[in-house]
Amino acid sequence: METTKLRTGQVKKCDASQCAYNTEHQCHALAITIGDEQNHPMCDTYCSASVKGGDLNIMAGVGACKISECVFNAALECQSPEIVVGPTGDEVDCLTFTAQ
Ligand code: SF4
Numbered sequence: 001m002e003t004t005k006l007r008t009g010q011v012k013k014c015d016a017s018q019c020a021y022n023t024e025h026q027c028h029a030l031a032i033t034i035g036d037e038q039n040h041p042m043c044d045t046y047c048s049a050s051v052k053g054g055d056l057n058i059m060a061g062v063g064a065c066k067i068s069e070c071v072f073n074a075a076l077e078c079q080s081p082e083i084v085v086g087p088t089g090d091e092v093d094c095l096t097f098t099a100q
Contacts, residue, residue: 009078009096011060015086020049021060027085028054031063034078034094041067041097043085071098 014027021029032045044066047053054060062078072080083096 009062009072009080010082011062011085012082013084013086014043014060014092016043016046016092018048019043019092020047020051020053021045023052023056027060028056028058029060030054030058031061032085033064033066034062034083035064035066037066039067039069041065041070041094043092043094046092065094067094067097069099070094071100072096 011027011032013025014022015025016022021027029045032043034041034043036042062083065073065078066076067073072078080096083094085092086095
């Protein structure tokens with residue numbers, strides 16, 4: 001059976017400095033999930049815990065993205081080489097989201 005390998009984007013920058021996974025504008029979760037059930041490109045991994053999470057030696061990848069309306073989305077995976085995440089009002093969103 002022939003298989004198609006999907007590539008996933010990396011989180012180049014994130015300005016949600018209050019997130020447990022964020023250090024110096026970098027996300028250090030192993031992988032993040034983008035999107036909620038309303039098709040809004042929020043960061044579903046954002047966490048306001050007081051402890052720091054993730055691994056400072058890695059740049060987060062996009063593990064999954066539920067936003068099928070984005071031009072970079074294929075099979076609910078992000079195909080952009082990199083994304084930028086940041087606060088928008090009261091929430092934290094994928095700022096690379098581009099509607100089809
Ligand atoms: S760029 Fe589009 S497909 Fe990639 S994580 Fe952001 S919203 Fe999802």
